[in-house]
Amino acid sequence: MDLDPSTEVPLTTRTTAIDTSSILPSQIVVRDLTYSVDVRDPGFRKSSPLSRPPLVEKTILKQINVVFQPGRLTAILGASGAGKTSLLYAIAGTLSHGHVSGNIMVNGEDVAGPDLKKLSGFVFQDDLLFPTMTVRESLTQSATLRLPEPIPRAEKDRRVDETIKELRLDPAADTVVGSHSVKGISGGERKRLCIGMELITNPAVLFLDEPTSGLDSFTAFSVVELLKHLSSTGRTIVTTIHQPSSEIFQLFDDVLVLAQGSVLYHGPMSHVVPYFSKHGFECPQYSNPADFLFMSVLNPKLDPSPVPGLVAAFKADSLYEEVARAIDKPARGGISKDVLKQQAGFGTQFSFLYMRAFRNATRNKLMLRARAGQVIFLNVLIGLIYLNIPGRDRAGLLFFLSVANLLTAMLNVLAIFALERTVFEREHGAGYYGLPSYFLSKISVELPYQIILPFIGTTISYWMAGFQRTGEHYIVAVLYCILMSLCGFALGILFGSIFPSIEIALAIVPMVFMPLLLFTGLLVNNSTIPPYLDWLKWLAPTKYGFEGLFQNEFSTLLLPVVGDPSATYPGNVAVAQFGLDRDGLSRWSLFVILASFVVALLGLAYLGLLRLVVASDGARAQVRSATRKVEEVEAGSSKA
Numbered sequence: 001m002d003l004d005p006s007t008e009v010p011l012t013t014r015t016t017a018i019d020t021s022s023i024l025p026s027q028i029v030v031r032d033l034t035y036s037v038d039v040r041d042p043g044f045r046k047s048s049p050l051s052r053p054p055l056v057e058k059t060i061l062k063q064i065n066v067v068f069q070p071g072r073l074t075a076i077l078g079a080s081g082a083g084k085t086s087l088l089y090a091i092a093g094t095l096s097h098g099h100v101s102g103n104i105m106v107n108g109e110d111v112a113g114p115d116l117k118k119l120s121g122f123v124f125q126d127d128l129l130f131p132t133m134t135v136r137e138s139l140t141q142s143a144t145l146r147l148p149e150p151i152p153r154a155e156k157d158r159r160v161d162e163t164i165k166e167l168r169l170d171p172a173a174d175t176v177v178g179s180h181s182v183k184g185i186s187g188g189e190r191k192r193l194c195i196g197m198e199l200i201t202n203p204a205v206l207f208l209d210e211p212t213s214g215l216d217s218f219t220a221f222s223v224v225e226l227l228k229h230l231s232s233t234g235r236t237i238v239t240t241i242h243q244p245s246s247e248i249f250q251l252f253d254d255v256l257v258l259a260q261g262s263v264l265y266h267g268p269m270s271h272v273v274p275y276f277s278k279h280g281f282e283c284p285q286y287s288n289p290a291d292f293l294f295m296s297v298l299n300p301k302l303d304p305s306p307v308p309g310l311v312a313a314f315k316a317d318s319l320y321e322e323v324a325r326a327i328d329k330p331a332r333g334g335i336s337k338d339v340l341k342q343q344a345g346f347g348t349q350f351s352f353l354y355m356r357a358f359r360n361a362t363r364n365k366l367m368l369r370a371r372a373g374q375v376i377f378l379n380v381l382i383g384l385i386y387l388n389i390p391g392r393d394r395a396g397l398l399f400f401l402s403v404a405n406l407l408t409a410m411l412n413v414l415a416i417f418a419l420e421r422t423v424f425e426r427e428h429g430a431g432y433y434g435l436p437s438y439f440l441s442k443i444s445v446e447l448p449y450q451i452i453l454p455f456i457g458t459t460i461s462y463w464m465a466g467f468q469r470t471g472e473h474y475i476v477a478v479l480y481c482i483l484m485s486l487c488g489f490a491l492g493i494l495f496g497s498i499f500p501s502i503e504i505a506l507a508i509v510p511m512v513f514m515p516l517l518l519f520t521g522l523l524v525n526n527s528t529i530p531p532y533l534d535w536l537k538w539l540a541p542t543k544y545g546f547e548g549l550f551q552n553e554f555s556t557l558l559l560p561v562v563g564d565p566s567a568t569y570p571g572n573v574a575v576a577q578f579g580l581d582r583d584g585l586s587r588w589s590l591f592v593i594l595a596s597f598v599v600a601l602l603g604l605a606y607l608g609l610l611r612l613v614v615a616s617d618g619a620r621a622q623v624r625s626a627t628r629k630v631e632e633v634e635a636g637s638s639k640a
């Protein structure tokens, strides 16, 4: 349990640390909001194993009309799959999949989703914070990247201090967020930090998706009490919530009950029980109204379902008339464009991301040592193996250098990117920074590794194995290894972004990658490969790496004849024996092709990331729903 009495104190009577005078009370009117997605027809009967179900439209939200008032805390309740998250995302403008129709107005002005996104804060259910950053650093990140550029640094720092005070995070201000393996702040502090990261811009509207999930009841209560306090300062706060306790339920000003994408009730919390009792659902005395709703009205096992009748009943109720009136005559206060969150400029984004990645890399000392250690260990080992091996038999070491530099870089980057991918998707989606600044900062932070590590590794094995002792040959060999490492870096990002998880990437990548090793020229002589497979060699960076390293070392060397060390033959003969002269490419042509490969792979990696950020918003709702179902099945089986 993460209960720390010093930090989890209920926040009942409190003053506010944040200057709330600039909050413009914002009424949100949602009119005829409909949301649908195209899905494969679940009722389709396959006529053959290859037939695919046709796409059909699935309506998730059906003509929703609701009004969220400033200074009020609204809870969206509903069974799993009712459309709570979809409604929140659709209003907040964080959906990118499917078809959304209807209007969303703030103080009577029509706002497109992205504008409301800028005007409001959004706290996601799964809080993705950087584990190596402290609470203060996380808030500073939000202030740096999301407050307008002209606001002075001192003012941004003041806002960070205010937010820490407001959320009572002072005792944890300099504690790292932590992760599964490193103990950091408590669950309640994490949630408050996520809220704080949104509060930095002092938004008039705050959306939260299940802010109490995973918290014990007391911590959950203190989080909702914080929301209540924040709404009392004039903010419009809307949160989805899953089965709140009766203490938490009492904190809400308004409740919106959803079922099958329609509104069953939207009005004051105090009217919920009388309203449903009027429609035949009597809440027993001393029962938690939320539990009562889930066990009776929202119980999916009820046959016939009361939902259609209750949807119609709500539309005929005086509460709905109030909503309809507000929709017809929305409040007129305008929206101040000044309060819109602004993304910092490219330079600020880049330098911040660079510093963060740099700090992250240097704080993660284990990873740093592991990366350097594996390079030194492998190259000393291979250097010892080739210490006394003469002539062209050292070709195996060149093969090793080309493949190992690519593979180690690719796997390291894949492992690191797998950890930060979800954070990247979330931060990018929340408008902290753009893809160009992220991509460039990633390259800039990784570049020293991809230069220094191959340099160290190649230097060790090159001199131990006794390759040509001229500056030129040594430098060309190092440059080839750096290019191979950069290819691996780009492939790591590319595979990390196109495959949904590191497990899937690791299952598929060897299948694609291993056959390409056959085209290097060492394992199979190039001239013996059948013509219909021969073209594949052009796709193998290892071919260019190995061929270039081989030519660099052997083409100008006189090699000893096996069995007669006093006799020699020109190294070009060895090049021809391996079939490496077949394409007529010099070591410099190979070098240029390999460098072009790096650029092309970096371009593909960028496109992979672009595809990821476009796809992530739409996928989020589905993933959450699937996760919830798994959790429910697990909870059900553990109860049983």
Ligand SMILES: Nc1ncnc2c1ncn2[C@@H]1O[C@H](COP(=O)(O)OP(=O)(O)OP(=O)(O)O)[C@@H](O)[C@H]1O
Binding pocket: 037, 039, 058, 060, 078, 079, 080, 081, 082, 083, 084, 085, 086, 087, 097, 098, 242, 618, 619, 621, 622, 624, 625, 628, 629
């Ligand atoms: N992009 C999508 N494609 C297909 N179905 C979707 C998509 N987004 C949502 N859905 C479906 O729409 C329904 C409503 O989903 P939503 O996540 O809004 O429900 P919810 O009330 O928040 O549920 P939970 O409490 O389980 O998170 C679910 O059946 C979900 O599977």
